[in-house]
Amino acid sequence: SQTIHQWPATLVQPVGSPLSLECTVEGTSNPNLYWYRQAAGRGLQLLFYSVGIGQISSEVPQNLSASRPQDRQFILSSKKLLLSDSGFYLCAWRPRQGNNSPLHFGNGTRLTVT
Amino acid sequence: GDSVTQMEGPVTLSEEAFLTINCTYTATGYPSLFWYVQYPGEGLQLLLKATKADDKGSNKGFEATYRKETTSFHLEKGSVQVSDSAVYFCALTLWSGGGADGLTFGKGTHLIIQP
Numbered sequence: 001s002q003t004i005h006q007w008p009a010t011l012v013q014p015v016g017s018p019l020s021l022e023c024t025v026e027g028t029s030n031p032n033l034y035w036y037r038q039a040a041g042r043g044l045q046l047l048f049y050s051v052g053i054g055q056i057s058s059e060v061p062q063n064l065s066a067s068r069p070q071d072r073q074f075i076l077s078s079k080k081l082l083l084s085d086s087g088f089y090l091c092a093w094r095p096r097q098g099n100n101s102p103l104h105f106g107n108g109t110r111l112t113v114t
Numbered sequence: 115g116d117s118v119t120q121m122e123g124p125v126t127l128s129e130e131a132f133l134t135i136n137c138t139y140t141a142t143g144y145p146s147l148f149w150y151v152q153y154p155g156e157g158l159q160l161l162l163k164a165t166k167a168d169d170k171g172s173n174k175g176f177e178a179t180y181r182k183e184t185t186s187f188h189l190e191k192g193s194v195q196v197s198d199s200a201v202y203f204c205a206l207t208l209w210s211g212g213g214a215d216g217l218t219f220g221k222g223t224h225l226i227i228q229p
Contacts (some may be wrong), residue, residue, distance in 0.1 A: 002162035004130075006157075012163070024141075034216050043203075043219055043220065043222050044158075044219045044222075045205070046200075046216045049216055059216075076154075090157050090158065092158075092216075093116035100145070100165055100207055100218070101146075101207075102146075102148050102160045102163055103158075103217050104160070105150075105155050105157040105158040105159070105218065107156055107157045108155075108156065108157045
């Protein structure tokens with residue numbers, strides 16, 4: 001069966017520090033991968049998605065970036081964090097050939113920028 | 115563009131009460147529809163889905179019927195429990211066969227069940 005892992009679960013970082021969140025998927029090949037952010041009391045915002053290694057699409061311009069160095073690995077990064085980057089970050093995947101299939105989410109990373 | 119509208123709450127009910135969380139959508143084609151549940155501090159879990167008109171998704175006592183004529187996908191449960199307290203998201207997706215097509219989510223409904 002397929003599983004998705006995100007880490008770390010929680011992170012407290014000072015303003016201006018770098019960020020690296022990692023997500024890996026097991027049990028499937030060529031998945032579409034997604035990064036969402038959930039700000040406190042708000043809905044889900046799609047940040048990035050990827051349909052293959054090295055292929056990243058950004059939905060919202062900001063100081064975050066994403067990379068996909070391997071088929072089942074998706075990384076969210078920042079060179080310098082802002083206070084507004086605080087939130088709950090969720091990685092998700094779905095099959096490449098999924099016909100209206102749902103997204104499957106990881107457990108999320110709670111990021112607090114101080 | 116595509117959109118999902120749901121009541122934001124919080125919705126507070128007593129245990130064993132009947133639950134309805136409304137969800138309506140706007141889409142250019144024929145979407146698949148989903149309900150996700152998010153327990154405190156966790157990611158989103160797929161609760162149920164429906165892929166075509168008149169389909170009924172069900173899971174854990176929750177049900178939702180895909181109503182094309184009213185563009186709705188309301189979530190219902192006959193008797194809620196304290197453990198159902200969570201945030202519920204309605205979502206849709208339209209598969210275009212090649213793009214990434216992430217889901218479009220509603221803003222979430224915070225449900226609180228009191229004993």
